[in-house]
Amino acid sequence: xxxxxxxxxxxxxxxxxxxxxxxxxxxxxxxxxxxxxxxxxxxxxxxxxxxxxxxxxxxxxxxxxxxxxxxxxxxxxxxxxxxxxxxxxxxxxxxxxxxxxxxxxxxxxxxxxxxxxxxxxxxxxxxxxxxxxxxxxxxxxxxxxxxxxxxxxxxxxxxxxxxxxxxxxxxxxxx
Numbered sequence: 001x002x003x004x005x006x007x008x009x010x011x012x013x014x015x016x017x018x019x020x021x022x023x024x025x026x027x028x029x030x031x032x033x034x035x036x037x038x039x040x041x042x043x044x045x046x047x048x049x050x051x052x053x054x055x056x057x058x059x060x061x062x063x064x065x066x067x068x069x070x071x072x073x074x075x076x077x078x079x080x081x082x083x084x085x086x087x088x089x090x091x092x093x094x095x096x097x098x099x100x101x102x103x104x105x106x107x108x109x110x111x112x113x114x115x116x117x118x119x120x121x122x123x124x125x126x127x128x129x130x131x132x133x134x135x136x137x138x139x140x141x142x143x144x145x146x147x148x149x150x151x152x153x154x155x156x157x158x159x160x161x162x163x164x165x166x167x168x169x170x171x172x173x174x175x
Contacts, residue, residue: 027160029141029150029167038063038140038148039130043097043120046106051095051120053142060171061142062094062158065128068101068109073137076155077113083158084117092167095120099128099136143170 038061042052053061064080066073077096084094094117098106106119122128131140134153141150149170156163 027157027162029139029152029156029163031150032148035143035147035149038142038146039127041120041122041127041130043122043127045118045120046098046103046110047118049118051118053095054146056093056095056142057146058091058144060092060144060167062092062139062167063131063142063148064094064096064137064139065099065122065131065133066096066137067099068105070136072155074113076137076158077115079156079158079160080117081113081115083164084115086159086164087167088117090168091171094118097122097127100125141167141170143173 038053040053042050045051053063062080066077068074080094080096087094096115096117096119098119098121100123101121102123103121106121110119131138131148137153137155139152139156140148141152143149150166
């Protein structure tokens with residue numbers, strides 16, 4: 001719980017100190033200086049399904065950490081849904097890992113922001129602790145070999161042509 005409170009405070013600071021507007025000109029996914037093996041996890045989704053990162057080996061994975069109380073998370077969710085409809089049949093996976101909330105809270109949120117991509121729940125914060133995260137939303141891009149290669153801190157317009165092109169390039173570079 002202490003870690004979840006720390007994430008919440010970091011998100012507030014991120015909102016206050018940076019431009020997290022998804023309409024900004026910098027719609028890219030910055031490369032990590034030191035890529036790392038993405039820690040595997042098994043999480044139950046709000047839909048009742050079980051999600052394991054290792055099941056997506058061979059695909060590009062967008063691993064987004066978010067919460068319903070996080071304004072920049074709420075801001076980027078519609079663009080994530082639009083992007084999902086463009087990428088889901090192209091070997092690119094989107095997982096929206098909710099940090100610290102239960103299925104009822106997520107269900108209520110998705111009534112306002114309909115989402116069809118998987119929403120695994122990290123209720124106890126065990127998965128988010130395995131990734132270097134300072135605030136929400138934070139998104140890691142996992143390449144087909146299972147390496148975290150890119151990180152985006154703050155919201156993005158996930159359906160922006162620049163981001164979709166980067167994701168496609170990651171997929172084709174691995175072949």
